[in-house]
Amino acid sequence: MAESHKVAIGDLLNRADPLSKKVVSAYNYDATYNGNLQNLKKFDANHLEAAATFLGFTVRGAANKKLYKNLTVLCDRIILKIEALFETQCNDCGDNYANKLTDKPLLTCQLCLQGSHNCPKVQERFEALNEVPETLRLLGMVWLCSGCLKKNNLSLLPVSATTPAE
Secondary structure (H helix, E strand, O other): OHHHHHHHHHHHHHHOOHHHHHHHHHOOOOOOHHHHHHHHHOOOHHHHHHHHHHOOOOOEOHHHOEOOOOHHHHHHHHHHHHHOOOOEEOOOOOOEEOOOOOOOOOOEOOOOOOEOOOOHHHHHHHHHHHHOOHHHHOOOOOOOOHHHHHHOOOOOOOOOOOOOOO
């Protein structure tokens, strides 16, 4: 697994601009989340915004207003995005896969930003979600990756449950 992490980090470093490269290189795949958070918090807003933009985040809104005023939150998002490029297992087909920064996964985990595998089963799920009217999609239709399902012990929960009448 460590080898695939090195490949993902190396790919990012090969593509990154100088400011982003400094931030990405501060990420240590052997470190804990808190260790990486402390490593990234050492950078100023210019470095972090450059890295976030490189990783695909919008960091400035209308009139160039900062969207991430809390740099700890921005560091968290950067860590999650880097880790979303590491190899993982598809919960639907069981294959191992790793998304690249340039990939456009059909679904994104709402907890960790991991992109989905684009296997036929995920494509079916995506097509079914797109058949639901957009106004209803916001009412609890969330995709979680296999890692988040396991970490949060959600894989044992029923797909659909009703609340008993009180």
